[in-house]
Amino acid sequence: MVLNAKYKKVFLIISLFAMLNVQAASAQEMSLRAVYNALSGVMAPIWIGQDAGLFTKQGVDVDLKYLAATTAVQGMVGGGEEIGLVGNQGIDAKLEGADLTYVASGLPVFVFQLYARPEIKTMADLKGKVVAVTQPAASTDYAMRIVLKRNGLEPDKDVRILYAQDINGVLNSVSAGNAAAGIMSAPTSIRGKAAGLRSIVDITALKVPFLFTAMLSSPKVIREKSEAVTRFLRGYIESLAVIRKDKETTMRSMGKFLKTTDQAVIESVYDDYKDVFPVTPLISAAEVKAVLDVAKSPRAKTMKPEEFFDNSIVQKIQASGFIEQVNKR
Secondary structure: OOOOHHHHHHHHHHHOOOOOHHHHHHHHOOEEEEEEEOHHHHHHHHHHHHHHHHHHHHHOEEEEEEEEEHHHHHHHOOOOOOOEOOOOOOHHHOOOOOEEEEEEEEEEEOEEEEOOOOOOOOOOHHOEEEEEEEEOOHHHHHHHHHHHHHOOOOOOEEEEEOOOOOOOHHHHHHHHHOOEEEEEOOOOOHHOOOOOEEHHHHHHHHHHEEEEEEEEEEOHHHHHHHHHHHHHHHHHHHHHHHHHOOOHHHHHHHHHHOOOOOHHHHHHHHHHHHHOOOOOOOOHHHHHHHHHHHOOOOHOOOOOOHEEEOHHHHHHHHHHHHHHHOOOO
């Protein structure tokens, strides 16, 4: 059939729009809205992935932003955010019925210290006192409860827990005398020392199994953007390797996202985290179970740890030889 000039023009316009729509859809599929939920060195892998261009290198466009712990998870529940390096709040959300899944490990142990006012010498001195953490069900909250129980103190009975919103709030609460002690990590702990506070428990050294941080997404995103998520996790895994091998790049990204040029501060954060991240970020049932053991929801006693995570993407990346490759350089 021979098309006249008018129909040829219409056909070309339709074809052009179709092509543009395909390109737009393709671009959308290779993009992810990502979040991190703490101003702490624990977020270094996602910071480096963005700052050093490792996500871009893998062909995925990442829109990265900071949201506080609970807000970050709520963003993923609502679909406004698609993937994020967060704490155990994803477990709490799933216990309440949210359709979320952890896809890669971040840190399977706490990296914290318990700092106290000068008059507090031992954990026993905290009986009858107030201690500060960030938010209910945040990693700081669970770390505090576990440490108190290990030292014979019952949370909310022997010791009252104050929620100070964020890590700076914890420091301010302890410094002002509104709390006797608080959970901290570098760089906040440096400011705590300068203010006269003292570390009474190195929680990191206890190596308490716990889903401290991990990469959270949803089955819907994993299903509809599987290639983008895979590429994102490749960039994330390379970032983990960078932390172990490239101090300069790691410290530069830490300084940028922590908004500081103080090399002593950045160095202290680097020293806290340089050796704690996994080479292969597979989530274990043990770290999830540790959260379920202290979660308040009745469903925590009936659900299995394996219902909260999916290691399949990381396992495929591992089988491809990519993890071995980036750790050889």
